[in-house]
Amino acid sequence: MKMLDVIATSILMTASLTGAGYAQEAPKNLRIGTSLTQMPWGFYDDNQKPTGVDVALCGAIAKQLGSNAEFISLDFKGLIPALQADRFDMVCAAMYITPEREQAIAMVPYIQASQTVVTKKTADIEGLEGLCGRSVSVLQGSGSLKVLQDASSKCEAAGKPAVTIQAFDTQPVAIRALENDSVEGFIATDSLISYYMSKNDSLKKVATGISPTKLGIGFQTNNKALAKLVADALTAMKADGSYDAVLKQWGIESAALK
Structure with a gap:
């Protein structure tokens, strides 16, 4: 060859x-x-x-x-x-x-x-510190849950009531909890919140760009x-x-x- x-x-x-x-x-x-x-x-x-x-x-x-x-x-x-x-x-x-x-x-x-917190437009909550003593829904096992737990710990360290956290197995159920007034706030990724708010104008962002x-x-x-x-x-x-x-x-x- x-x-x-x-x-x-x-x-x-x-x-x-x-x-x-x-x-x-x-x-x-x-x-x-x-x-x-x-x-x-x-x-x-x-x-x-x-x-x-x-x-x-x-x-x-x-x-x-x-x-x-x-x-x-x-x-x-x-x-x-x-x-x-x-x-x-x-x-x-x-x-x-x-x-x-x-x-x-x-x-x-x-x-x-990063993370965003939303509430109803009529709510008087502002910023993460405004969640002390309030109820907030979140996806179970998510990064948002850790952010919420850290915020609750800071509330307690400052002598304020803890955040009442309601963790759900799916995002739609967690969102519906806010829509149905079962909770006062909801936390998820900025992208998810922006997408959801484009289809629902009853909510407002009270804290955004959290924990990138x-x-x-x-x-x-x-x-x-x-x-x-x-x-x-x-x-x-x-x-x-x-x-x-x-x-x-x-x-x-x-x-x-x-």
């Missing part, structure tokens, strides 16, 4: 092996755990199909990897245990990156977020190969504009990770 033929054969074999390795690391069907009760992050449209920021963005990531996205919905608080039990390949559900979560799972940042942090896509700690592939896919999407396009579609361009 001629030397050029040997070189060409070697290149083809290397390319084939590289492609095979990539295919093994990126599953053909990428199982994505999410919570389809969080507008605008994840919810069902009028045809009962999954939609939202996380569905669009993590669906685009799957496409970038050459995988088919399969979204599996659970209550938010059950997502990490289900990931650890291998029910998903990854979790994409507007999940805050916290030291506690990073002890349990690997996380790849994908969006910047990053949201992360979660992986089993022993699946760092997939985490790396997803991080690389996000980098490619930022470069080609598809990442910004998804955020613009949902009106949350300001949440882009720099």
